[in-house]
Amino acid sequence: MHSDILVWFDDARRDLPWRDPEITGWHVLISEIMLQQTPVARVVDPWQEWVRRWPVPSAMAAEPAGEVLRAWGKLGYPRRALRLHDCAKVLAAQHDDRVPDDVDVLLGLPGVGDYTARAVACFAYGQAVPVVDTNVRRVIARAVHGQEQPGNPSRRDLADAEALLPRDDDGAPTAAAPIFSAALMELGALVCTARNPACEQCPIVDRCRWVARGRPSYSGPPRRTQKYEGTDRQARGKLLDVLRASSAPVERAALDIAWTRDPGQRDRALDSLLTDGLIEVTPAGLFALPGEYADAADQAVTD
Template structure:
């Protein structure tokens, strides 16, 4: 849920989610449509289907327990580098580097002296791993997971993108500050707009289907976006292609798995 979504938006849906489905097998037994409906307005709804597929694998192959090693986690549906390492580190206390946007920015400034990080890549993991605290014998310190969490919080609360609070930073040596905080000279940071995009139209179409207990006729979907019918049709086609929506035998539209042969 936290992939590309702020914590504040996730808290309420997550609380309801784990109350309803406290273990993977509980979610695995639900229909994909139920999962999409519970996902609500979190956005990027394909994540919900991947989470449902992941729950099915956990229930069938892992005894209803989330694995604790990165490689096994990476084999699960919808689990990428960040999520696999975040679970291993924060849920199981393993000393593995966890890199998100905030961590990349802290490292870019404190270690490399740049205002902004470059393109994501394996180097990010290497940079984060070098920083993990170690014991006298060279092994990772038991504090490594706490350090990873602290690095993320530092980027989220102090070393922020637009107004870094350098006077409050606990780091005593930041290369970016020593260089006089030079401005970013690379390509401008891209911002994702939402209004008027296919993402917005897809969300409006899904809202109709989530709000109905029964499949709906095409007309109920057409009215949500009349300013650009080609865009609306494209958005609906993409929902069908992504397996989020299906058409019943009688030509009605519903969330996937809710057609009941009609």
């Protein structure tokens, strides 16, 4: 199984910019934060812009948080941008402007969870640690457990991925382990997709338990799904759009016209943005991106 997947990966792997062997752990960290719940195609251009603009953590740390939010644009889940800015400040101040290579140390950084810590350790530094995303969980569900979908995340996912790492005769992960982790992820992204999997192109189709069972439909507990249209999340995005497009603080009226379908929902969205630190209120009662206008004279932008 290992050799078949690795041979396939050698030929099929995408030429993604963050896979360049010359990039740093900081660049990989940026890519992993951006790729959370965001398709690869939407990340490539912003990632390239960010690594040119902020090649090291201290370059980002020197910017106000609002400017990082503005550069985040339409990537979604903007709290990720704030966490990355906080992380940059810690890396610059406490880690000599370098992203650590140890999973436990990485987990102590702002905004870095278990997946991100393992992904950076694996893909930036070649650590033999399992990396589990949605694609990996789906491949394991089908090939190992014979299920169409993996269901909701559980603690078993990491153990399953770790059990699949290639090992030597003494049971230690081999040098191919980090490459295999990337290959397993790529297999789920390109072949073993959620809808219309291309089983005829799969390098392990002969070993897949789901295929051997006749590709039965998923029958487990309902899977959590997320919608966007009409949600508080969409309302938050519309309000942030106003501030990202403005060169100065704005009056409340400029935010009110950005989301008119439900005033109560708009108020709720604004309150949550303030609570999350994505918007600040200036001394004059105007609204601004965080850190940009604390010492500047308030000037409303209403058009």
